[in-house]
Every structure is written in structure tokens, then in C-alpha cells.
Amino acid sequence: MSVEVVTAAAAKARLHEGGEIAFLDVREAAAFGEGHPLFAVPCPFSRLEATSLALVPRADCPILLIDDGDGIAEKAARRLAACGYSDIALVDGGLPAWAAAGFGVFAGVNVPSKTLGELLEHDHRPEMIDAATLAQWRREGRAHALFDARPPAEYAKMRIDGARCLPNGELAHRLDTAVGDAATPIVITCAGRTRGIIGALTLRAIGVRNPVYALENGTQGWALAGLPLDRGATADPLPPLDGAQAQMSRTRARRLADTAQVPRVTVAEAERLVAEPGRTPFLFDLRSAEERAARPVPGAIPALAGQLIQATDQYVGVRHARLILMDDTGLRAALAALFLRALGFETYVLALDDAEETDVPTVPATALKTPAPPPAIDARAAWRLAQDGVPVLDLRPSTEWEAWRLDGARWLLRGDLPAALPKGARRAILLGEAQAVAGSAADLRAAGLSARWLPADAAACAQAGWPVECVRRRMSREEARDRVWFVHDRHDGNAEASRQYLAWEMGLVHQLDEAERDAFGWVPVPAPA
Incomplete structure (x- = not known):
């Protein structure tokens, strides 16, 4: 199939026409985190097929690809066409052309959602409580209920001691069992700003009479105030609802x-x-x-x-x-x-x-397909081939490579292929997860090369006689292109990274052009009672 090539201006116009369009950024996570168009969705080439099928489940949905002007979008277009997508275009010149046209480039991740949170704070002014005031409440023993709006995995990384994990949506649904009266002040925190703001507004939206506050700047604001965070906490099970509480949830939902x-x-x-x-x-x-x-x-x-x-x-x-x-x-x-x-x-x-208890919706299967991984090879046979000079390519996430590595294997990203293979190589052994290996194997086949898949773990390889290095080794930012480095250590005690992150969140609205601002709608939340 032919792939349409459009200018940055034409791509920008398509995004604001109001129709469906999938704007996929096929660069790797590090590049995406450093800067991307506002409505670009991360779909890194290293995991292209699996990610695209989850993000874009309709074969004839219009797809627009952007890269760094380095040819990866053309490769991605061919692979997406092989999956069954039929309407694919790419931005001529990639992100450099987009920026050169004067269009906005936004750092960070989940930027549309973060921007919405800042617009909501501006439009609805939820009540805020700063870290110093909340700490004083705690010292004085003042009654309040403190909830952490994040999922259990994030809650376990760091929390304010005593905060109860009840993610947004669940708190509103389970409010009558989580808070015993309509007078106790409710404080909602997250790691930064967005989920605290949205959490407070969800309770306003259902007419909660309790005073409701978002903790200003969340756990990062707490840490910047010199207050301690608790790490490794396990979230309690979600509190069950009795019949009356479930009925109240239904009533609030209908209202x-x-x-x-x-x-x-x-x-x-x-x-x-x-x-x-x-x-x-x-x-x-x-x-x-x-x-x-x-x-x-x-x-x-x-x-x-x-x-x-x-x-x-x-x-x-x-x-x-x-x-x-x-x-x-x-x-x-x-x-x-x-x-x-x-x-x-x-x-x-x-x-x-x-609905009736047995009545649930049926979701039709997609007609799209992903490539199958190449034939598997066991660790012992792979080690023999490696000793004979067959290159071994490690396609696992960089965090896994840091934990353990096979002697002689080279870590790389899919976009490095086939150029990264030694001159004259006609086959390769690929180490990694099935879907990541499958895409890379398809690229090698297109170049006339064959591959085998090594699904073994460190123990199996060591048992086969393969030297395995298990001492943790850190990758540099330049090497680990598959992860977001944008203020990545803000939760690990780097106060300056936290300040940069919070300033970034609060500055998002000021980056919007008129069309981008108009893309966000109004959320009908009543004023506080």
C-alpha cells in the first residue's frame, strides 16, 4: 500500500478537524519524554505492533506517524500495513519539521491529561491545603480523612504516613463506607497535582457535603516541605459496600x-x-x-x-x-x-x-494481526551457536539488562536493526519477550535475514553453561533510550527534579496555542456548597 506523506502544517490541521485520528509517535520513550506534539501518543517502534493494536483497534482508522525525521516512521508504516491498517500517513521531516513550523513541543508524559488537570484547577479552584497546614493538623490531632488517589503500586513507592490508598473513582463510589460522616474534612493527595485536583472535583461533582481539599503538590510538595515519606506500604483491600451504600452509589450515578x-x-x-x-x-x-x-x-x-x-x-x-x-x-x-x-x-x-446478571456486552475480535515470533531455540543450542559466531541480540527492556546480561550478547533497540548486525551476518539469536522479538524478526526477514528466539531466563542460560553477569550495571541516559528520563528521579529525593516537575505541570496551560486550548472541553462541576 502507498503511505501518504504530509507536511507538519497539514498534520496539525488534521488533528483539529474533529474526526477520529491516531497520532502515533514512534520514537522511543526517552525522545518522547524530552518533547512531542501535544496530542501525539507514545507508540515506540520497539513495541510497535502490540502497542498499536491496543491503542488503535480499528483497521481503517486514520493513522498519522511522527518520528525524528530518521526514517523510522517509514519502517513503522510498512509494519502497520502488514498488521492490516489501511489508512496511514506520516509527517514529512518528523518532529524537527514540526518544531521548525512553529508548532508546540511538550516535554513529559500524559500531557493532555496533565493539561486538563491544570485547566480544571484554573476553572474550578478546588480547595487546596499545603503541606505545612496538613502537618499542623496532624500534630494537633485535628480530625480529617487523608486518601491517596494513586493505584496500590504507586502508593507502595512512597506515601504520607497514615494516608489510605483509595484511587480516584473508588473514593467517590465507596465514600459512605470510607468516611463515616458529612463533617470530617477530606484531603486527597497524589504524587504531584493532577489526581489530587481531579479527586477533589469528583467529590464536588457528586455533591459531597464534607469539606474537601487537594494536597497542594502532593507527596512531592510534602517532601519539599522537609516532611518524611513512608515507603513500602501495602494498600488495604478496597472497603466493601453494604446494600444501602451501593444504592447510594447508584443514586449518585443517575443524578x-x-x-x-x-x-x-x-x-x-x-x-x-x-x-x-x-x-x-x-x-x-x-x-x-x-x-x-x-x-x-x-x-x-x-x-x-x-x-x-x-x-x-x-x-x-x-x-x-x-x-x-x-x-x-x-x-x-x-x-x-x-x-x-x-x-x-x-x-x-x-x-x-x-442489566440481568448473565447479560454482559460482547466485544468483537479485531481483524488486525501481529507478527508471530520466530522459532524458539533452547539455551544450550543458542550458546553453541553464539560460540560459533552467530550474533546474540538482547531486545529486553534496559532495566532488565541492568539486572543480568549474557556474555557476548549486544543490547539494542529494534530501530537499530539490521544496521547493527556484524557485516556478513545472515542470522541472529534474539533474546526477549515474544512480541518484541516478533517485530524485530519481521524486520530481519524483510532484509533477507533469519532469526531464532531465545526465551530463556538467566538461570536457564547459566545452567546451559552460558556465562551470565548478574551484578547490577547502570546504563547511561544516552544508552537507555527505551525509558523516560524527564525528571525521572523526582520521587527519589532529588528536590530540584521535583521543583522542575511541578513547574512543568503548572506551565503546561501557557504552552497551548488557540486550537489546542479549544480542544479541551468544560467539566460541569458545581461550586462548593
Whole structure:
């Protein structure tokens, strides 16, 4: 198939036309974190096929690719066409041409969601409490309920001692069991700003009478105030709801959907929306893992409501896509719908409590396909071939390479192939996860080279006689191109990185041009009572 090449100006115009489009940045994570267009979605070439199928599940969805003007987008276009995508274009000259045209380049990750958070703070002015004031409350024994809006894995990395892990969406849904009265002040924190702001506004949206505060600058603000963080905490199980509490969640969900004009759909209507030609649908299951296990919906994408808002570009790669948001009572879904609609998506709420217990939506299988990994080889046979001079290429994440390495293996990224192979090499052994290996093997086949897949771990390779180095070795920023380095150590005691990160978040709104600002909608949150 032919791939259209468009100018940066034409690409920019397409993004603001209002139709569906997947703007995929195929550079690796380090480059993306240093700067990218506002609505570009990270889809690194090293994991292109698997990521694209998750982010862009419709074969004829328009796709626009951007790289560094280095030819990777052309390679990516060929591979996406092999997957079954039929409408692919790329930005001529890549990001350098985009910047040269005067268009905005944004550092960091999850930038649209972060920008929405800052716009919400500006528009709705949620009550804030600074670290010094909260610390004084704690010293004085003043009654309050402190909740951490992040998922358990992030909560475990660092938290304010005594904060309870109850992610955004879950707090609103479980409020009546988590907070015993309507007078206790509620404080919501995250690592920075976005989830604290959104968490406070979700409670306002459902009419909570308690005083609600977002902790200013979250755990980073707490640490910058010289206050200690607790590390390694385990989140408590989500508190269960009794019958009356579940009914209150249903009542709040209906009231919110009616007031904010968020459409609610039945299972049958959801299936029609998912099957409609010419639209890219996503069905998200916002229930807890236990709730999903009790009433499975095969094909639905599991997500925490707060994370879906906070990191939308990790879940949805299509601007203006159709999102069907599902839970039991409808409250978590309705709250997510408010904020995702403001990001430009078409949102619907599906409350499973409204359907028969055995009635769940069916998600049709995609016609898209990913390449299969090459034939596997065991560690002993691979070691013999390596001794005979067959190159061994390590395609694992750089963090895994730092933990252990095979003697003689070379770590690289998919985009380095086939040029990184020794001159005259006609075959290679690829170490790594199946999907990453499969894409690289496809690239080698296109160049007339063959590959075998080594799925073994360090222990199996060592048992086969392969020398394995297990002493941790750090990669440099220049080497580890597969990870985001943008103020990466802000949670590890680097105060200056935290200051830079918070300044970056607060400055996002000022980077927007007029069309970008107009792309964000209004979130109907009432003023505090």
C-alpha cells in the first residue's frame, strides 16, 4: 500500500478537524519524554505492533506517524500495513519539521491529561491545603480523612504516613463506607497535582457535603516541605459496600449522569455502539479485580477510573474515539465520562446493575494481526551457536539488562536493526519477550535475514553453561533510550527534579496555542456548597 506523506502544517490541521485520528509517535520513550506534539501518543517502534493494536483497534482508522525525521516512521508504516491498517500517513521531516513550523513541543508524559488537570484547577479552584497546614493538623490531632488517589503500586513507592490508598473513582463510589460522616474534612493527595485536583472535583461533582481539599503538590510538595515519606506500604483491600451504600452509589450515578447529560446505555445499546462501522470503540471495565472476576466481561479493558483520566494516552490512541465506560452502579463510569469527554472523547456509561446478571456486552475480535515470533531455540543450542559466531541480540527492556546480561550478547533497540548486525551476518539469536522479538524478526526477514528466539531466563542460560553477569550495571541516559528520563528521579529525593516537575505541570496551560486550548472541553462541576 502507498503511505501518504504530509507536511507538519497539514498534520496539525488534521488533528483539529474533529474526526477520529491516531497520532502515533514512534520514537522511543526517552525522545518522547524530552518533547512531542501535544496530542501525539507514545507508540515506540520497539513495541510497535502490540502497542498499536491496543491503542488503535480499528483497521481503517486514520493513522498519522511522527518520528525524528530518521526514517523510522517509514519502517513503522510498512509494519502497520502488514498488521492490516489501511489508512496511514506520516509527517514529512518528523518532529524537527514540526518544531521548525512553529508548532508546540511538550516535554513529559500524559500531557493532555496533565493539561486538563491544570485547566480544571484554573476553572474550578478546588480547595487546596499545603503541606505545612496538613502537618499542623496532624500534630494537633485535628480530625480529617487523608486518601491517596494513586493505584496500590504507586502508593507502595512512597506515601504520607497514615494516608489510605483509595484511587480516584473508588473514593467517590465507596465514600459512605470510607468516611463515616458529612463533617470530617477530606484531603486527597497524589504524587504531584493532577489526581489530587481531579479527586477533589469528583467529590464536588457528586455533591459531597464534607469539606474537601487537594494536597497542594502532593507527596512531592510534602517532601519539599522537609516532611518524611513512608515507603513500602501495602494498600488495604478496597472497603466493601453494604446494600444501602451501593444504592447510594447508584443514586449518585443517575443524578450525575442526568445533570451532566452523560448518556447511559443498555448492554444491547453498548454492543451496537461497539459494532458501528467507521468508529473506533473502547469498552473499559472500571470495576475492581474482584468485581471483574465475579462477573467477567471478556474483551473489556480493565482500568481504574482515575488512571484512565490521568494517563489516557496509555489506553486510547485515537482522538475523538468512542469510550463506553462500564462498572456496576454507574458512578465510577459517570465520573470518568465527565473528564474524558473534556479530553474530546465521545463517552457513554454502562451500569451492569441495570442489566440481568448473565447479560454482559460482547466485544468483537479485531481483524488486525501481529507478527508471530520466530522459532524458539533452547539455551544450550543458542550458546553453541553464539560460540560459533552467530550474533546474540538482547531486545529486553534496559532495566532488565541492568539486572543480568549474557556474555557476548549486544543490547539494542529494534530501530537499530539490521544496521547493527556484524557485516556478513545472515542470522541472529534474539533474546526477549515474544512480541518484541516478533517485530524485530519481521524486520530481519524483510532484509533477507533469519532469526531464532531465545526465551530463556538467566538461570536457564547459566545452567546451559552460558556465562551470565548478574551484578547490577547502570546504563547511561544516552544508552537507555527505551525509558523516560524527564525528571525521572523526582520521587527519589532529588528536590530540584521535583521543583522542575511541578513547574512543568503548572506551565503546561501557557504552552497551548488557540486550537489546542479549544480542544479541551468544560467539566460541569458545581461550586462548593
